[in-house]
Amino acid sequence: MKQGVFMDMLFRNFKYFLRETFSNLIRNRLMTVASITSVMAAMLILGLFLILVLNVNTMANQVESQLELKAFLNDNLTKEQIDRIGSNIKSLEGVASVTFESKEQALENFKKQLGDKSYLLEGLEKDNPLPQSYIVKVKNANMMKDISHKIKQINGVDKVSYGQDVVEKLLGIIKIIRVVGLSIILILFVISIVIISNTIKLGVYARRKEISIMKYIGATDWFIRWPFLIEGIILGLLGALISVTILALIYDYAANLINSRLIVFELLPVDKIVGDITLYFSVIGAIIGALGSGISIKRFLNV
Structure with a gap:
């Protein structure tokens, strides 16, 4: 009541x-x-x-989603070693995707970037100087530096590049x-x-x-x-x-x-x-x- x-x-x-x-x-x-x-x-x-x-x-x-780093690999690696490096990179915390780029693909992409001047690269198919690499995208751009450092420690990785100065200024x-x-x-x-x-x-x-x-x-x-x-x-x-x-x-x-x-x-x-x-x-x-x-x-x- x-x-x-x-x-x-x-x-x-x-x-x-x-x-x-x-x-x-x-x-x-x-x-x-x-x-x-x-x-x-x-x-x-x-x-x-x-x-x-x-x-x-x-x-x-x-x-931020378009930022990526490249892990350049040594030339004398076997397919099993390359696959193992890719698996190690994928397992790192913060990695969104990993894409392998062969020496041939790297040359083709470089030709596309040059456009009308791609003729400058003619004749390099037999003695391709471009390295094979893994293109890595991360979930958070602020993690690029840390992920880059970890990838460098992987056996078979020659160097890692992501334009550190440019990325850090952009994030700032x-x-x-x-x-x-x-x-x-x-x-x-x-x-x-x-x-x-x-x-x-x-x-x-x-x-x-x-x-x-x-x-x-x-x-x-x-x-x-x-x-x-x-x-x-x-x-x-x-x-x-x-x-x-x-x-x-x-x-x-x-x-x-x-x-x-x-x-x-x-x-x-x-x-x-x-x-x-x-x-x-x-x-x-x-x-x-x-x-x-x-x-x-x-x-x-x-x-």
Whole structure:
């Protein structure tokens, strides 16, 4: 019986909170529009950087996945020895794939790289100076140095090459881009909360007498706070969804324009971007709205 009474009271309170929320949104239409606009503007800026970071991160992953090292083998090895070296390399932790390249394949690939100047290699078929090798791809580019060192220890491996200086500089640049991008997003997130908090604060200020009266007649802080928190969440979600729609239209146009000019990389498809940012923005918008309302109402509860 007590549980039934409690659930009934909870349901009636929830209905009251929703009624108060929508009543406040309609009654304070100007502040509602201002708050939604503030959220939308903040989220648009946040969204542009988020889209940039998502694309840079994808490009970085593509670059990392294409990085490979070459283990050059001695010429006087038997097939069994070559196969054993390949098995040893495959067994190393962090190795994604191992592909054997014979001396003949190495020469053919070199000719393809030279293109029109491949005639310079004519006559080398009988006395091929290029070594046989294993092309190794790793699961994590940061493991290349360690894997390279381990492969060098394998008997029959002459040397290992992966352009250490270039790879380390590239990984350093990728790390900086990711850290800077994440830092900017966090800064914009905080700025968004401040902007929305100040906007909602104006609406709360207009209802300060109403809050004071409710406090004096015995309403708890949370009873007063809930309609404002729900209001903030709704405002945050509406602003976020409007900004997602605008960003999707802008990104669709920009991606088609840029992809037609890019050769190596391709920007993420618009449906992938919209799917990601809709999820992120729904959560971020709700959090920003709730925090903005919570911060705004706090000072008016101390009466």
